[in-house]
Amino acid sequence: MTFTLLTAVLLVLTMLSYRLGRQRVLASGSSVKDMHSLPSYYGAYVALWCGIPAFLMVFLWQVLEPQFLRSITLSGLGDTARALSETQLNLLLNDIRSLASGGILSREPDAAMTEAAERYSTWRNISTALWAVVAIAAAIGGLSYGRRLVNPTFRARPAVERVIKIVLIVASTIAILTTVGIVVSLLFEALRFFGKVPITEFLFGLQWSPQTALRADQVGSSGAFGAIPVFAGTFLITIIAMTVAVPIGLMSAIYMSEYASRRFRAIVKPILEILAGIPTVVYGFFAALTIAPFFRGLGESVGLGVASESALAAGVVMGIMIIPFVSSLSDDVINAVPQAMRDGSFALGATHSETIRQVIIPAALPGIVGSILLAVSRAIGETMIVVMAAGLAANLTANPLQAVTTVTVQIVTLLTGDQEFDSAKTLAAFALGLVLFVVTLGLNVIALRVVRKYREKYD
Amino acid sequence: MANLAETQTTEGVPVANDDIPQAIRIAAERVSVFYGEKQALFDVDLDIASHSVTSLIGPSGCGKSTFLRCLNRMNDTIEGCRVAGNIKLDGVEILSDALDVVQLRARVGMVFQKPNPFPKSIADNITYAPRIHGLATTKADFDAIVERSLRRAGLWDEVKDRLDEPGTGLSGGQQQRLCIARAIAVQPEVILMDEPCSALDPIATARIEELIDELRQEYTIVIVTHSMQQAARVSQKTAFFHLGILVEEGETEQIFTAPRDERTQDYITGRFG
Numbered sequence: 001m002t003f004t005l006l007t008a009v010l011l012v013l014t015m016l017s018y019r020l021g022r023q024r025v026l027a028s029g030s031s032v033k034d035m036h037s038l039p040s041y042y043g044a045y046v047a048l049w050c051g052i053p054a055f056l057m058v059f060l061w062q063v064l065e066p067q068f069l070r071s072i073t074l075s076g077l078g079d080t081a082r083a084l085s086e087t088q089l090n091l092l093l094n095d096i097r098s099l100a101s102g103g104i105l106s107r108e109p110d111a112a113m114t115e116a117a118e119r120y121s122t123w124r125n126i127s128t129a130l131w132a133v134v135a136i137a138a139a140i141g142g143l144s145y146g147r148r149l150v151n152p153t154f155r156a157r158p159a160v161e162r163v164i165k166i167v168l169i170v171a172s173t174i175a176i177l178t179t180v181g182i183v184v185s186l187l188f189e190a191l192r193f194f195g196k197v198p199i200t201e202f203l204f205g206l207q208w209s210p211q212t213a214l215r216a217d218q219v220g221s222s223g224a225f226g227a228i229p230v231f232a233g234t235f236l237i238t239i240i241a242m243t244v245a246v247p248i249g250l251m252s253a254i255y256m257s258e259y260a261s262r263r264f265r266a267i268v269k270p271i272l273e274i275l276a277g278i279p280t281v282v283y284g285f286f287a288a289l290t291i292a293p294f295f296r297g298l299g300e301s302v303g304l305g306v307a308s309e310s311a312l313a314a315g316v317v318m319g320i321m322i323i324p325f326v327s328s329l330s331d332d333v334i335n336a337v338p339q340a341m342r343d344g345s346f347a348l349g350a351t352h353s354e355t356i357r358q359v360i361i362p363a364a365l366p367g368i369v370g371s372i373l374l375a376v377s378r379a380i381g382e383t384m385i386v387v388m389a390a391g392l393a394a395n396l397t398a399n400p401l402q403a404v405t406t407v408t409v410q411i412v413t414l415l416t417g418d419q420e421f422d423s424a425k426t427l428a429a430f431a432l433g434l435v436l437f438v439v440t441l442g443l444n445v446i447a448l449r450v451v452r453k454y455r456e457k458y459d
Numbered sequence: 460m461a462n463l464a465e466t467q468t469t470e471g472v473p474v475a476n477d478d479i480p481q482a483i484r485i486a487a488e489r490v491s492v493f494y495g496e497k498q499a500l501f502d503v504d505l506d507i508a509s510h511s512v513t514s515l516i517g518p519s520g521c522g523k524s525t526f527l528r529c530l531n532r533m534n535d536t537i538e539g540c541r542v543a544g545n546i547k548l549d550g551v552e553i554l555s556d557a558l559d560v561v562q563l564r565a566r567v568g569m570v571f572q573k574p575n576p577f578p579k580s581i582a583d584n585i586t587y588a589p590r591i592h593g594l595a596t597t598k599a600d601f602d603a604i605v606e607r608s609l610r611r612a613g614l615w616d617e618v619k620d621r622l623d624e625p626g627t628g629l630s631g632g633q634q635q636r637l638c639i640a641r642a643i644a645v646q647p648e649v650i651l652m653d654e655p656c657s658a659l660d661p662i663a664t665a666r667i668e669e670l671i672d673e674l675r676q677e678y679t680i681v682i683v684t685h686s687m688q689q690a691a692r693v694s695q696k697t698a699f700f701h702l703g704i705l706v707e708e709g710e711t712e713q714i715f716t717a718p719r720d721e722r723t724q725d726y727i728t729g730r731f732g
Binding site: 261262338340341342343344345346347348349350351354358359362363 | 531533536538560561562563564565568569571573575576577578579587588591592638641642645
């Protein structure tokens, strides 16, 4: 019996048990008014008793079956298999599995392998049938047990609600566990990298050239993994982006929340937020094809040498992309400043701009700082614009007219294409990713704390 | 200051609710207010006497707050609001476009229904307006303004040791007195109060009413209130508004004992509103 068929059977059984549970309580003779719970709760209760144990069994089978089959297959191979290394053993098992299902092999099958393949397929059929029987038995057993419990005084509703609560908890835990999983996988790969390259060299080295040679006689075969130029590039571009985004974003937020009429604001704010919805790849085109040549031409006309992939072009376009983050969040916090503050200030004879500078901005400052920090972490993690516009040369420079590279660009170049996952070059990407993650996480935590502290003040 | 001291000696004698003729500080003529298409106030004529408390009473939505906000042109801040008519402060038209609103508001202070201290220190709340209007330059001058204003508002003894703490940390009644101190820091001539006690408990209310009575020796006060007892306690003149119309105005005692209009009679006896 295949997995799909088994699932279908179990689903049908579960639906049936819902009907049975409902019918049983309705057949008991008492009216719905006298029952503890609505009839549908009794149905759901029996369905849960039927479905949960059965699907748990199926899940267990899915987890345990490969282990079980592996040990059965290996037990027949004897000493030859025991002598093999882990990778060779996996290869052998793969071949046996292919042989059993009639696939393509990496070697000529010998007698021992043919025998193992036969044993494999026999046991697989047996175990599949066995687990199907066990799962259906669990479903039917659960159904009859749950159905026996059902009577009009039975408290079905709290029991069902409890199961719903558990399901919700599991759902939220999955999101958290995924995050933890990402961090752990990043951490382990990064640790492998630090096994090859000392962490001090990575964090404090001034040379970044991750290209390791394929043959020993090639030039630059060693590779250099000093991450400072890469992070310096990231910060340079981030600073340029914030220099563009903070003043424009903040001033447009002030205009929209303080000066603009309600109708103008209702039209312009969504338009500004469209900027946030443009795919970053499109910003990348814009930076590489429009802004970068523009800056180069501008530089030439005043006698400055501007690299065609300058930090300036990437930073400016990134800044434009970030404007809506700053303006939208700042606009919200400025609007959250109570009207009473404005009235109080106006009534004392303050002008509009005095009120904004001396009352509203100070009152909204924590929220504005929070929105800027969120924008910074967004800028640091931004990838596509810099991949297209910032270049690959890891120059350690503070000159925005030169080409620099960023952490995200390096990760992309290190991991695109076919890579061996045991060289320092590839693993360096994980170390970069880990540091990037720590920095943005830190910024986000600070930003959220600042914003929350601010919220408590006026609510 | 010398000017003020003089005023205190000549007019500082507590004025009872008798018929001593008083100078007219504000004269409103045919004042109408429109919010968009809707007219909220209809041809109000009202004179406000100097160095006295005038209370504006009436049911919710009758236009009394709207009228109050005309006196320092706070209605300018409301989108779609239009004011017609004439209001003269010491003989100068304040509704004309030529008038500088900033200067007007320095002369006509306002205290709001809900205490609204700025999220700044107590001292900075007081010095905010003097700083804007350039009334002082040295720290000593500012300190003197802080102390004088807080003393005048009866708050000095309670907060003198914590002038650097945020004004928002005070109790409701203290916050409202801080707002009054903030308003008198620029030495205005008129103080407008929009239900200044409605967010306060009875003890804090009594404290503010006492303060209003003291302040009228130096300032002209116009107060909007929902409490008829409060109007009777603190004011010398009372004006009754109903549905955007000024129904009746006069000496407080006369309004509360012998109202001329039936609607006033009904309102003060609690038959509507």
